[in-house]
Every structure is written in C-alpha cells, then in structure tokens.
Amino acid sequence: MKIESSRIVVTGAAHGIGRGLVEAFLAHGAQSVVVSDLDADAVSAMSETLGVPGRPCDVGDQAALAAFIDWAEETAGPTDLFCGNPAVFGGPEGGNLQTSAATWDRSWRVNVLAHVWAAQCLVPRMLRRGGGHFLQTLSAAALITGPSELTYTVTKHAALGFAEWLALNYSDKGIRVSCLCPTAVETRTVQGADHPGIGLVQTPAEVAEITVAGLAAENFLILPNPRVGSSFRNKADDYDRWLAYTTNRLGDLRPPSPFTF
Template sequence: MQINGKVAIVTGAAGGIGAAIAQRLLEHGAQGVLLTDLDAGRLEATVKLLAGSHGERVGGVAGNAASTADLERIVDAAEKRFGPVDLYFANAGVGGGAGLDASEEEWSRSLDVNVMAHVRAAKLLVPRWVERGAGYFFSTASAAGLLTQIGSATYSVSKHGAVAFAEWLSVTYGDSGVRVSCLCPQGVETELLMSGTRSDDPVERAAARAVLDSGELLLPLDVADHVMEAVGDERFLVLPHPQVLDFYRHKGSDYDRWLRGMRRYQDAVK
C-alpha cells in the first residue's frame, strides 16, 4: 500500500517505535496521522514536536488501546479530522519479567494490551475495510512471538498470541483487500526494554540482558524504516534483525536442539 494520501492511527505513540512510525508516515506523505497513548503528557509533547514539521496532518488523542470504548473514540476522532482510516498500527504493548509467579492481574494485563487490544481494533476496522475493499492492519509483536523471551512467560505468551492473531487476520481477510503485517524486532532502544536493565527484579534484568546480548540494538527510527518498506511491499513478516529468521529456522528444523540451546543461553544471562 502506498502511504501517500492515506490516514493512519498509531497506538503507543508517545515515544519509542510508535512515535518513530508516526514520524515516518508523515514524511512519506500520509494525509493524516492520529497518535494515541495512555500517557497524555508525553503524547502531547510528541504531537507538538511532529506538528512543528507537519502541521495539521498530525493529531493526538489520549486513550487506552485495549479499551473498546476508547478505540471507538480514537477512530471517530481520526475520521472526523482526516477521513476514513486506511492503516492501523497496533503498537501499544507492555513488558515485564513475570514467570510462574505472575499474578492473575499480570497475566490479564499482558494479554489485554498485547493481544486483545489488536482483536478489539480489528473488530472495529476490518469490517469497514472489507466493505471498502482495502485496509491495512499492522501488528507490533516481537521476536519473542516467534522464539520466546527468557524470563518472561507473560510477555512470550502474549507476543505469540499477537503473531497468531495477525496470521489469522491475513489468512481470513487477505483476499478481501485487508493487508496485514507483523513486526518482530529484537533489541530496540525503547523505554520498554531499557527499563528492564534497571529493574530490581533479577528475572526482568535477565530478560533484558538476553535481548541486548543477542544482537544489534536498533534505534526506533531504524525500525520505522523497515516498517515503511514492509507496508510498501505489503509484506507480512517484518524482521529488522535478520538473525531472527535464522534463529526461527533453527527452531523449526530441530525443536529439541533449539530448546537445549535456549536453556544454555538462559544460564549464561542469569
């Protein structure tokens, strides 16, 4: 899909990958980009910064991307200001290093934000896109959704769910004009990752170290460049870190060997 002249919504857009995606969309000629995030203060600052270069083509609405009521309000605001939504970037996410000790609340939060937020957005937008014959759903998952995240069951399971839902969307609606992509990066210099290195929880620190030690640490704008290329190509799997594909192939070719290797790596980063 060509970005020029299109209308987009980006969640989790107050900083990190979301803000970078919004910037690149505007630079590629999007007609309008609505940013949304729970953090109203950071969101306002980011919108103001982008508006300095892109004027009225950028807007912001604070809200919870996992809330159906908030999503309805966000989509309505985008359409009133810019027109029908063409692209939706489900980028908001939560991390954490919880394992078997994770509470019910931690499990619910991870699944709600990392998976159900995508489901609820798709329920709103996909029927409209099928009727129009075109639309784009872009899911931010993680390399943890293809491999696994050492230390964090909640993150690994929820990101696997995000990948699976994106696959299902593509299979089910790909012939109806709905394009789907799924972003699965490793280390990106975001607060979500870097906060893990400062955590008092040894499991969270090990999870962050496992990511940082496994490959290059990319900047959010570098990742956003990969996102723009993927949208232009209408390519499903977006891997800013090419080694993730190698790891994924090794996993599929010999699962037991891969599991043994992951256990050794886990011991090394503890």
C-alpha cells in the same frame, strides 16, 4: 501499501518505536497520521510538535479504543493503515510462573485483545471501502521464546496467532496484515548501552524505515534484525534441537533479565 497519500492511525505513539513510525510516515508523505497514547501529556506535546491530531487512549480499554478509532476517522477520514503499537511488559513479576491474574489480564488486554478490538471496529469498514492494512508491533519474542518475561512472550505469541488468523481469513478480501518483530530497539524500555551483551541494538528510526519498506512490500513478517529469521527457521527445522540449544545458551540469562531474545 504506499505510505504516500495514506491515512494512518498509530496507538502508543508518543515514545519509542511508535514515535519513530509516526516520524517516518510523515517523512514518507502520509496524507494524515492520527496518534494516541496512554501518556496524555506526551501525546498532547507530540500533537503540537509534529502537527498531528492526537488524544489519550488506553488500548487495554475496549470502549476507549473504539471511541478513539471513531474519533480518528471523524478527524482524518477512513483509515488505510492502523498501527497497534504498545505493549506491557509483565513488570517485576512478569517473568515468573506465579505471575498474578491481574498482570496476566492486563497483558492479554494490551498485548493481544487490543489488536482484536481494533480489527473488530475496522475490518467491517475496510471491507466496505475495498481494503485496509493492519500493522501490529509484536517482537522477536512472538516467534522465538526468550529467557524472561513469561507474560510478554506468551501474549506476543498469541498476538501473532491472531495476526495469522486475520490474514488467512481476510487477505483475499483486501485486508493486509503485517507484524513488526524487532529484537532490541533503543527506547525507554531498552537501553543498549546499559546491556552490552544483547547484540544488535537498533534505533526507532532505523526500525521505522525497515517497516516502511516492509509495508510497501506487503510483507506479513517485518524483521528488522535478520538473525530472527534464521533463528525462526532453525526452530521450525528441529524443535527439540532448538529447545536444547536455547536452554543451554540462555543459561544465567533466565529471569529476571528484561530481554526476550
């Protein structure tokens, strides 16, 4: 898909990778970008600064997400590219086997079901219009299990499963799906300088440029850090060897490290 002249909707847009995507889409000549975020003040400030329509929306609330999508299409017209960007980490207990039902429920809603609900709204409309594209911001943790964040890792894997299902069932009908799977990106969540051991740390702007290229190529997987592709291949080649190697390599990194890769 070409960003130029596309009508794009981004959720979780006010900070970090979401904001980087919005800025890149505008720089690449998007016809419109409509934004939302849980953080009402930040989305309002972003709207004003970048001149993009925006309003608050919690993607973990199905009715609110559907209402936002309706509003975005009334405001800017049919959506060519829908970007489902936010996620919740499990919080202090999210790397722990005894994680509460409430934390699991919130993680499923924001990290998995929000992608399903967006597709339920938009796929029928996109099919009538001749096609459309979904970008899901996932994580390397969707492909390769890391040391911590049980709820995050499991739900990111599930979101990847949904993306595969969507692509398999609808790509021949004009629906494209791309999954952005970064490792460490310098945002509010991850501060590379505070964690010198984590290897390549990219900026939201770098990740957004790689994403624009991946969308143009209609790639299903967009991997800003090439190491993820080779780790994923190693895992597929020999699961037992990968499990043994990773268990050994992670060692002391297991909970409570905030990192998933």
